[in-house]
Amino acid sequence: MPSHPWQHRYTRNGPDYRFDSNVSFIDIKQQFGFSTIRLGRWVSIFEQQLAANLIFDALADLSFILNVPPSTLGLRQSLHLAFGCDGSVDAKAHYQPNKRTLALAKNAGGGALAHEFWHAFDHYITQHLYPHAREALASHAWLHHHQYASHPLNERLVTLFNHAMLGEDATQPSRYLQQAIALDKHHQSHYYSQPTELMARAFEAFVQDSEITNDFLVSGSHQSLLAKAGGYPQGDCRKQLNQNFYQYFTALGQALQAQKSIK
Incomplete structure (x- = not known):
């Protein structure tokens, strides 16, 4: 062979x-x-x-x-x-x-599957989180819509967005967002601080921090040049976001399993 x-x-x-x-x-x-x-x-x-x-x-x-x-x-x-x-x-x-x-x-x-899956999920979930939003992506809609469809899962998802993009007092950018803004200034771009890219990298970090290692699924949130430049969540922020991702998707999985058992 x-x-x-x-x-x-x-x-x-x-x-x-x-x-x-x-x-x-x-x-x-x-x-x-x-x-x-x-x-x-x-x-x-x-x-x-x-x-x-x-x-x-x-x-x-x-x-x-x-x-x-x-x-x-x-x-x-x-x-x-x-x-x-x-x-x-x-x-x-x-x-x-x-x-x-x-x-x-x-x-x-290879290594980008988790990142791109988040973009697909971010697009799909908009209809459930912000059903009247004009924005195609939920993380972008979060910037402009304070009211979201009432549901326990949506509350968890909005909490995740809040922790990723806002500081503890909810009035200033989070440390993670500040780092992304600094990267954009350095590269003279408007990319790293976009909500959907910010969330996709946070999702990468969550997936890569799991006990499973799969370089085809995700790589780069630890030792890449972007990681060393502050492009991914770090320290307590990373731990908090990992917990938020875990809580949201675990609750989603339980809800889907419950629907399946009813059918």
């Missing part, structure tokens, strides 16, 4: 969900509830198999970390998955809101 860089690039330490067997993209679609999965024409059969195993393990790890049923990750079958379809050598992983597609680049998508 030929060797491939992907076989040695991504470190993982987690449960053996596949029982050391290969899976297909059909398995991924069925297990995690995606609407469709699209593969690029330049992804070889051998690479398809390697990618399917990597993506399956990463999604299974994410489901385990979030304490939600695996099918939750497909966002009620509204989310599409694409692998190796962009066609650009420099293309990386990204989320396309207009197509509701989480796209992983063939050679540069």
